[in-house]
Amino acid sequence: MSIVKPGAYTALVTPFDRHGAVDDEAFFRLAERQLAAGIAGLALFGCTGEEATMPLEDRVAALKALRRRLPGEIPLIAGGGASDTRVAVNLARTLADEGADAILSVVPPYNRPVTSGLIRHFSEIADRSPVPVIISNVPGRTGQAIGLEASLALAGHGNILGMDEGSGDMGFAMRLLRDAPPGFLVFSGEDELTLALMALGGAGALSLVSNEVPGKVAALVAHAQGGDYAQAIAIHNEILDLSALNYAETNPAPVKAALAMMGLIEEHLRLPMVPLSEGRRQPLRDELAKLGLL
Numbered sequence: 001m002s003i004v005k006p007g008a009y010t011a012l013v014t015p016f017d018r019h020g021a022v023d024d025e026a027f028f029r030l031a032e033r034q035l036a037a038g039i040a041g042l043a044l045f046g047c048t049g050e051e052a053t054m055p056l057e058d059r060v061a062a063l064k065a066l067r068r069r070l071p072g073e074i075p076l077i078a079g080g081g082a083s084d085t086r087v088a089v090n091l092a093r094t095l096a097d098e099g100a101d102a103i104l105s106v107v108p109p110y111n112r113p114v115t116s117g118l119i120r121h122f123s124e125i126a127d128r129s130p131v132p133v134i135i136s137n138v139p140g141r142t143g144q145a146i147g148l149e150a151s152l153a154l155a156g157h158g159n160i161l162g163m164d165e166g167s168g169d170m171g172f173a174m175r176l177l178r179d180a181p182p183g184f185l186v187f188s189g190e191d192e193l194t195l196a197l198m199a200l201g202g203a204g205a206l207s208l209v210s211n212e213v214p215g216k217v218a219a220l221v222a223h224a225q226g227g228d229y230a231q232a233i234a235i236h237n238e239i240l241d242l243s244a245l246n247y248a249e250t251n252p253a254p255v256k257a258a259l260a261m262m263g264l265i266e267e268h269l270r271l272p273m274v275p276l277s278e279g280r281r282q283p284l285r286d287e288l289a290k291l292g293l294l
Helices: 024-036 056-069 085-097 115-128 148-155 170-179 191-199 214-225 229-245 253-261 278-290
Strands: 007-011 041-044 076-079 102-106 133-137 160-165 185-188 204-207
Touching (some): 056 085, 102 115, 115 133, 115 148, 191 204, 191 229, 204 214, 229 278
Parallel strands (some): 007 041, 076 102, 102 133, 185 204
16 A cells, blocks of 8 residues: 555755755755655655656665655655656656655656557556556646546556646546546645645645745645635635746746745756746745745
8 A cells, every 4th residue: 555645745846066966965954844844745856856857867866865864654756757658667667666655657748649648658657666656747848638538547547546637727637536536646736726626626735835835735735634724725825926936937947946045955957947037036035035934
């Protein structure tokens, strides 16, 4: 049985040093801060973790360094998607062997498979992965949404745990939540929609804004799970503007700028990603100050 349960998870940034190497100490400090604030687990090397510029050897080294220092009961979900099914299978198997508790596998970018190809792609990964697979549906990054037919066909696979739903298509999300079998976990991958998704039966969040405000996201999800929507709405409204500012430019440039302003990391990204532009910085700084984060 998977240790990944419904709850609030953080799609954690990958901190780099000025030479572009993963900063293991900063990575551990970020993880500790998240867990101390009540976050249930961490999703590593996804869009926010700069998956596209993290080769396998970097992911393995960072995962092993983090796994050694965190309690074994803390779920670590590792990004392992690829456009080539063979590569995605190898990523899943390797990351599982190195301590990942689940694999976050993105809809294959660039080659745009038809529905039957998507079903075969994810089925092959899940068949051969030693740990459960979470499908990542982020068409803004991949150029293709998975679609309801493929999602429901895959939801019955015994080793596909759920979906990180980041399409922003609430019609799709509603039908998936209505028609998927019990136990298929649909996590919100869009912070502005987490509360709405949970009200419809969503399992929680793989959150970006929790990099900055982990305690608030953990509380929002907990209140929604408990049916206390008044408290959940209050937190949702409090962090709504910060959630939007995290997408002022391509993720993770804004959130890395925010974490640097907060003194938690150095602001380094791997090309072709570049730091947040100067014109976007003051509104972000003002919002962080408003929330007492500076």
